[in-house]
Amino acid sequence: xxxxxxHYALFVxxxxxxxxxxxxxxxxxxxxxxxxxxxxxxxxxxxxxGQSDHYSSYWGIERPFPGNxxxxxxxxxxxxxxxxxxxxxxxLAAEWIIFxxxxxxxxxxxxxxxxxxxxxxxxxxxxxxxxxxxxxxLRIFQNQISPTSIKPGPCKYTFPLADPLSYMTFMTVIEIxxxxxxxxxxxxxxxxxxxxxxxxxxxxxxxxxxxxxxxIWKTNPFAGPSDTxxxxxxxxxxxxxxxxxxxxxxxxxxxxxxxxxxxPALLAAPDTKSLAPGATITLAFTDKDNQPVFxxxxxxxxxxxxxxxxxxxxxxxEGFPLRPINVTIPAAFETRGVIVALIANQLGAxxxxxxxxxxxxxLEQPVELGPELVRGGGPEAT
Ligand SMILES: *[C@@H]1O[C@H](CO)[C@@H](O)[C@H](O)[C@H]1NC(C)=O
Ligand SMILES: *[C@@H]1O[C@H](CO)[C@@H](O)[C@H](O)[C@H]1NC(C)=O
Ligand SMILES: *[C@@H]1O[C@H](CO)[C@@H](O)[C@H](O)[C@H]1NC(C)=O
Numbered sequence: 001x002x003x004x005x006x007h008y009a010l011f012v013x014x015x016x017x018x019x020x021x022x023x024x025x026x027x028x029x030x031x032x033x034x035x036x037x038x039x040x041x042x043x044x045x046x047x048x049x050g051q052s053d054h055y056s057s058y059w060g061i062e063r064p065f066p067g068n069x070x071x072x073x074x075x076x077x078x079x080x081x082x083x084x085x086x087x088x089x090x091x092l093a094a095e096w097i098i099f100x101x102x103x104x105x106x107x108x109x110x111x112x113x114x115x116x117x118x119x120x121x122x123x124x125x126x127x128x129x130x131x132x133x134x135x136x137x138l139r140i141f142q143n144q145i146s147p148t149s150i151k152p153g154p155c156k157y158t159f160p161l162a163d164p165l166s167y168m169t170f171m172t173v174i175e176i177x178x179x180x181x182x183x184x185x186x187x188x189x190x191x192x193x194x195x196x197x198x199x200x201x202x203x204x205x206x207x208x209x210x211x212x213x214x215x216i217w218k219t220n221p222f223a224g225p226s227d228t229x230x231x232x233x234x235x236x237x238x239x240x241x242x243x244x245x246x247x248x249x250x251x252x253x254x255x256x257x258x259x260x261x262x263x264p265a266l267l268a269a270p271d272t273k274s275l276a277p278g279a280t281i282t283l284a285f286t287d288k289d290n291q292p293v294f295x296x297x298x299x300x301x302x303x304x305x306x307x308x309x310x311x312x313x314x315x316x317x318e319g320f321p322l323r324p325i326n327v328t329i330p331a332a333f334e335t336r337g338v339i340v341a342l343i344a345n346q347l348g349a350x351x352x353x354x355x356x357x358x359x360x361x362x363l364e365q366p367v368e369l370g371p372e373l374v375r376g377g378g379p380e381a382t
Pocket of ligand 2 (some may be wrong): 323
């Protein structure tokens with residue numbers, strides 16, 4: 001071997017060694033992963049959303065692609081993250097929850113379980129179709145994250161899977177909540193095309209919602225002239241933490257959601273009879289390890305958003321927690337779609353920092369499902 005050749009060999013060898021030991025190098029996959037998931041870094045790998053019917057009419061029970069590949073995908077290029085990478089990472093982490101919700105329902109229930117509960121013959125088939133759409137969302141979000149950022153993998157989750165009715169009730173609030181947080185995530189994205197894509201995705205969730213309202217609940221699917229755009233999307237994402245089994249996420253995943261305010265979870269008390277506009281409810285802060293602390297010299301408000309407007313109702317926090325906090329849901333709101341409720345230290349919660357607890361997404365359509373969710377189906381209760 002000539003001296004030049006041996007120098008070259010040494011150089012290649014050192015480079016290989018460096019790749020093994022330097023965790024900063026983008027193509028390093030931790031040894032506890034097989035490396036299989038790295039194939040997903042290529043957007044042309046596997047069925048392409050919008051070009052393959054895999055994301056519509058795949059009828060297997062097994063997880064559809066890419067839901068069957070669950071390791072995080074590590075960066076394949078060095079460099080700064082894309083401007084909206086954190087938005088797509090938040091969405092991908094949330095999408096894993098939604099995808100798993102459908103996947104587990106399909107595994108848990110048979111066609112007969114749904115028909116016995118009085119639901120149409122094709123209920124489970126529709127749920128498969130929705131699951132496939134959600135798998136397509138996983139793939140779209142993976143592809144939207146730049147090669148310089150990690151694509152998060154799923155955690156373990158717990159859902160209300162006791163019976164078809166509570167499952168479909170939870171599905172109704174999941175779909176309508178995803179519309180509410182997508183309207184907020186549009187505002188978080190910098191890039192115009194990304195904003196348009198998020199708006200398009202919310203239309204898919206709307207169709208899922210319209211299906212469940214018409215076919216399962218036999219109700220009018222219209223939510224009035226506008227759905228509720230909620231500006232602080234990550235607060236809604238954070239309220240899904242109750243579904244995540246603590247400590248079950250891949251340790252390399254970015255913090256979810258990012259940025260995160262760690263606000264106390266808010267719900268109505270379990271004995272709530274009605275969550276319709278005009279009903280008086282008692283507030284429940286359901287995470288015993290994260291309770292709100294109220295400053296005695298501050299006036300707090302329950303801020304209710306519905307459609308394009310919000311209404312603030314002053315609350316009495318004196319004596320909390322011994323004295324529970326009651327509040328009346330504004331009677332002015334139409335009983336449709338959702339009401340998003342939160343506690344703020346400023347009228348109208350004009351900035352995200354003014355929110356001190358919540359939000360809670362209150363299902364108004366069908367209005368009788370709202371109290372059901374408070375009793376058993378809600379994320380905070382699991
Ligand atoms: C994942 O699913 C796709 C589509 O059904 C299949 O082609 C692929 O082999 C599966 N991959 C794994 C790792 O199971
Ligand atoms: C709150 O409302 C409940 C009924 O929902 C009532 O029993 C209780 O006395 C009320 N508490 C306060 C502090 O107003
Ligand atoms: C409530 O409405 C006010 C006035 O339109 C607005 O400034 C504020 O941002 C709204 N709050 C929320 C949480 O949407």
